[in-house]
Each structure stands twice: as structure tokens, then as C-alpha cells.
Amino acid sequence: MAGTVTFTMIKPDAVEANNIGPILAKINEGGFRIVAMKYMQLTKEQAGLFYEIHKERPFFGELVDYMSSGPIVAAVLSKENAVTDYRNLIGATDPTKAAEGTIRKLFAKSIAANAVHGSDSDENAANEANFFFSRLERF
Ligand code: UDP
Ligand code: MG
16 A cells, blocks of 8 residues: 655745745645754765765766755655655656646756655655654654
């Protein structure tokens, strides 16, 4: 059975562009409840740990630099079929390929600075939520 939780970050480009509010509105309009949230800046080490699964990919160094370059908003979202539905709401990694109306189509600047993160599996959603939030911080 598909899980009810996914994890997201509003990335530095979208925070810098003052799009926290519009993105949270899209998340709510998409039927998700925000069950944990924090506004923070990652160190390079923390960004590297979060994206450890990508450490062999050519863009890893740039990704870590970028994700630690400014504040982000991290959140845990709840909904039936959360992972799949949220991937559909955010759109393709490359915003030029993202469907109309998706968060990345609306707000992303480039394939790297693509406005939001969304978990790609229930297992990663659980790991990513646990990386950022203790049980005391989840509602
Ligand atoms: N990324 C990048 N260049 C690429 C592919 C990905 O800079 O060619 C960045 C981008 O910020 C992306 C993140 O690395 O969101 C993680 O990549 P992934 O393939 O997991 O994409 P996502 O799951 O975020 O759509
Ligand atoms: Mg991914």
C-alpha cells in the first residue's frame, strides 16, 4: 500500500525569489497537510549527507554548493499516495520539461535551481523526514 507521507524542501532559489508563500499555497491546494516544517540553512556537510545517494553523479558538488547557498524550507507532507501525488504536483526535474501548472513549471529557474525537492519513494520519504525532524516535531 502506498504511504501517506512525503518530504519536501523549498530550495534556495525559490526562497530568494520570495516564493515560499505561493509554493505552500500550491501544496495546500494539492490536498496536502503540512505535518512538520522548519526554515533553516544547511551546511555543506548537511547538504552532502542529505544527497548522499547522488554522490557519484556529476552534478553532486554543484548540488551541495547550491543547496547550502541560502536558506531552505523543509517540510513533511501528508496525503493518500503522498509520494506519487507530490511528484506529479512538482513536475519534472528539468522545468523546461515540467507540465503546465506544476510547481517547477511555475517557479523553477533551471534544472539545478528547480524550486523544490520531492521524495521519490516511500522509503526515501521516511528517511528524509527522519533526517530533518524528530518525532516531537511532527504533528
Ligand atoms: N540536478 C542537477 N542536474 C541534473 C540533475 C539533477 O543539478 O542534471 C539537481 C536538481 O536540483 C535535482 C537534484 O539534483 O532536483 C536531484 O536530482 P534528481 O535526479 O533526484 O531529481 P529530482 O528527484 O529532484 O526531480
Ligand atoms: Mg530525486
